Amino acid sequence: MNIGLIVIGDEILSGKRVDQHFPKVVQILAARGLQLSWAEYLGDEPERIAATLKRTFATHDIVFSCGGIGATPDDHTRQAAAAALGRPLVLHEEGRRNIEQRIVQMAREAGNEADLGAPENLQRLKMAEFAQGAELIPNPYNNVAGFALGTHYFVPGFPVMAWPMIEWVLDTHHADLFNRTPRAERAVLVYEAAESALTPLMVALESAWPGIKIFSLPSVGNATTRRHIELGVKGAPDQVAAAFDALCAGLDRLRAEYVRVQQ
Missing domain, CATH: 3.30.70.2860 (Alpha-Beta Plaits)
Incomplete structure (x- = not known):
């Protein structure tokens, strides 16, 4: 089973930020007796992201994609994944509830009452819009989930969120591949x-x-x-x-x- 990594973001290609995912994913895999087969870096271009995912969806590879799953105009990964599979974007009900719970928690911490119908909160709910048939990947940092489509796993670009989510995916779905034999x-x-x-x-x-x-x-x-x-x-x-x-x-x-x- 090949394992691939896609890192998405103009900030990586422009040099504004240095990618931290590649070395960490290598480390996470090595701890489980696995290794990375390939890696690609993509900018925030919807067509290129969709074309890349269409190609990788056609394989049996395990693929981790980091970045671009937020709700701002430069986040295109959720939409591109749906386009690559020819599926509609739908609001994931459990994902919606998770985000609403997060909104309520943030309002309480600020001493305010949550207005779930406020424009900014309706925008946040877009982070729970995934290609039809997606499954959630729990986010232990803020409970705003990533999503899985087959053996493709989409997580945020923030390392504090992405890395434990990747570990959860491996330990939950692919423990049968682990090779603890010393190298x-x-x-x-x-x-x-x-x-x-x-x-x-x-x-x-x-x-x-x-x-x-x-x-x-x-x-x-x-x-x-x-x-x-x-x-x-x-x-x-x-x-x-x-x-x-x-x-x-x-x-x-x-x-x-x-x-x-x-x-």
Whole structure:
């Protein structure tokens, strides 16, 4: 099962805000033995959001979408999700009740009486308008829910809301995918070598040990660091140890200069 992440917002693409979702989602997934398969960043363009979702809805991927589910004019994700599926937007009754309860709570905290018919409160209710058939994702921060359509999960852009909602989705709906088996990783720094010269060794290792993956991270170097490649193996612990020994033996045969990275 592939897992994807969509982060929506002009503020990310313009650089006004730095995305925090990508590294956190990677961390959340890793804690459950899962990993991200792909990620995309989109601006607040309804047509592009709808086209992207139409493409991802056609897959069996688990997709988390962060941002754009509010009720201001620059929030388009709810409408785009409905358009991508060809479904109408409808007011979710439980979602409406949640928002009304939030409005009442906020009024009491301010020492006022809630006017549910006030224009600003009617606007807030739009946050409970989802594509027909959507299910709610509880929001522990303010009880204004996100929504799910199949294996697509839509949460706010605010990290304090989005991250616990993503964890709830995983723990509630996808615990069967969790892999708590420990993973191992071993690496070396190979100096002044070309990746092309190391590729045959990498291919041979992956062929001999199907439970591991080879990774190669080149660095061009700078005034204080020599040009090098971080070359390593990761995967099942029982295979990583043997594959790493074979990696080092292969580098010795190539007379490559390398040092082992401390774990």
